Structure formats: structure tokens, C-alpha cells
Amino acid sequence: MTLNTSTAPLPAVAAVPGPAALDARSVSAWFGERKVLDRVSLTMPAHTVTALIGPSGCGKSTFLRTLNRMHELIPGATLAGEVLLGESDIYAPARKLTEVRRHIGMVFQKPNPFPAMSIYDNVTAGLKLTGTRVRRGERDDLVEECLLRAGLWKEVRDRLRQPGGALSGGQQQRLCIARALAVRPTVLLMDEPCSALDPTSTRRVEETIADLIDMTVVIVTHNMQQARRVSDQCAFFLAEEGAPGVIVESGSTAEVFESPADERTADYVNGRFG
Numbered sequence: 001m002t003l004n005t006s007t008a009p010l011p012a013v014a015a016v017p018g019p020a021a022l023d024a025r026s027v028s029a030w031f032g033e034r035k036v037l038d039r040v041s042l043t044m045p046a047h048t049v050t051a052l053i054g055p056s057g058c059g060k061s062t063f064l065r066t067l068n069r070m071h072e073l074i075p076g077a078t079l080a081g082e083v084l085l086g087e088s089d090i091y092a093p094a095r096k097l098t099e100v101r102r103h104i105g106m107v108f109q110k111p112n113p114f115p116a117m118s119i120y121d122n123v124t125a126g127l128k129l130t131g132t133r134v135r136r137g138e139r140d141d142l143v144e145e146c147l148l149r150a151g152l153w154k155e156v157r158d159r160l161r162q163p164g165g166a167l168s169g170g171q172q173q174r175l176c177i178a179r180a181l182a183v184r185p186t187v188l189l190m191d192e193p194c195s196a197l198d199p200t201s202t203r204r205v206e207e208t209i210a211d212l213i214d215m216t217v218v219i220v221t222h223n224m225q226q227a228r229r230v231s232d233q234c235a236f237f238l239a240e241e242g243a244p245g246v247i248v249e250s251g252s253t254a255e256v257f258e259s260p261a262d263e264r265t266a267d268y269v270n271g272r273f274g
């Protein structure tokens, strides 16, 4: 288990053994003059699910956005530190943004399919954007594979030409997962993917996450039961009053929930604040 104070340099620690898929090293982030993350280090090993937990405003989503270079798209937003995908820094000057995005996909809080576009075209929409080439004859197979992996195939296989906007919220979110999977990323970032969904849809998305065993998933969630159910390791973020967010503690999900080293983690996971 890793325990950090808000002032000490934060080492990168792999809580779950295995090759590092994504390794954030001393990441700090600012919006204008305001620092919202302070030297956050976290190793997200390949083929595991990492849950980012913590109270509102502590920087979880900001951290997630630094992991696929979305933070830099916000006007006035800056950052320091490194994010290694395998061996290389995604912020290296020679690294192309489209290439980073192809390897590191993202699913957002609110399902955001292209509503007028067909279900089929929604799945393939990312291919062009990321320059991923798939032969025309292989597209059908890819669409089926991604919808299967996203747990949506059975529900939509007879209406692939209908608009994505005609699906339920839970189906739309699984369509967005299928769209993210179509470019074959190695990492999938998920920012509260179930917060707009009912319990049944939430369960379906959680089942989908559990099936993504060949991928590295990083998920922000406010739902402690969900963090327990879906993740292998957890990182607890906190921003003390007026201070930027830090990782107080990270470790295997069992450790963080059952024997946290820091009292603040214990209070948070047991619902005593946040």
C-alpha cells in the first residue's frame, strides 16, 4: 500500500504486479494560476482496472484527462510531469495526439453517441478520426465484435441502421464503449460512466468492464460499491481546503477498503464524508 502526505514527493507504485500500461509520474495540473493536482504518481498496470475515488472537486477527472492529453485542450490549462504509456511519454514532443488517442480511449459521464448517425456508423466513427484503417469487408466483423464486447450486440443486431439516438441511455453508453473499442485501444479511461444510468444499465456496463480483461481500464467513480465490484486497485484522491488534489493512498482494492493505512481513506470509503 502507498501512503502519501500532501507535501512529500509522490512515488509511483504498482499495487498489482505486472507490466505497467500507464504510469503517471509526478503529474501536477493547473487551470490558469490555480493548481488543482500536486505531483500525483500512479502506476496503472496492464490488464487491470484502477478506480479513482475521492470527494467532489479533488481532481479525479482532471487527472483522468491528463492520461490521454485532454487536459491540454482546455484554454488556460497546463500541466507538469510525465505520463508513460509503456516506455514512452505521451507528452514527448514527437508524439502525435491522434496516436495517443488511438491507444488511450475515453468514455464520458454522459453518453455522447452521434444521435442522428446509425448504430453501425457510431461504432466506426472513431476510425477516421484516429486514422485507423479497416478494409471495407472487415468492417462488419469489427462492428459485431465491438458491440459484442460492449454487451450490446444482442439488443441491436437487427437494427444497426437505426439512429444511435433512438437507444436508451444505458444502451447509448454501451454504444459509446463499442465506439471507443473500435480503434483497438490498449487503455480505456471512463469518467463516471454509470452516473447517468439506472441500476440495470449500470450492472450491464459493469459486466462489460469485467469482460475487458485484455485492456487496462481507469475509472472515476463516486460509487464505492462500484469501485469495489469493478476494480483491482484504487487510488484515493483528496484536496484539503485551498490545496490541490493529491493521492492520499493507493493500493489493491481489498486493502484500500478493508485495511486502509490512512484514517481519511477509512472515513471516505466508509461513507463518513464526501
Ligand SMILES: Nc1ncnc2c1ncn2[C@@H]1O[C@H](COP(=O)(O)OP(=O)(O)OP(=O)(O)O)[C@@H](O)[C@H]1O
Pocket: 031, 036, 054, 055, 056, 057, 058, 059, 060, 061, 062, 063, 074
Ligand atoms: N475547466 C475548468 N476550469 C477551471 N477549473 C476547473 C475546470 N475543471 C475543473 N476545474 C476545477 O479543478 C478542480 C478539480 O476538478 P475535477 O473535476 O477534476 O474534480 P473531480 O474530483 O473529478 O470532481 P467531481 O467528482 O465533482 O467530478 C475543481 O476545483 C474544479 O473546480
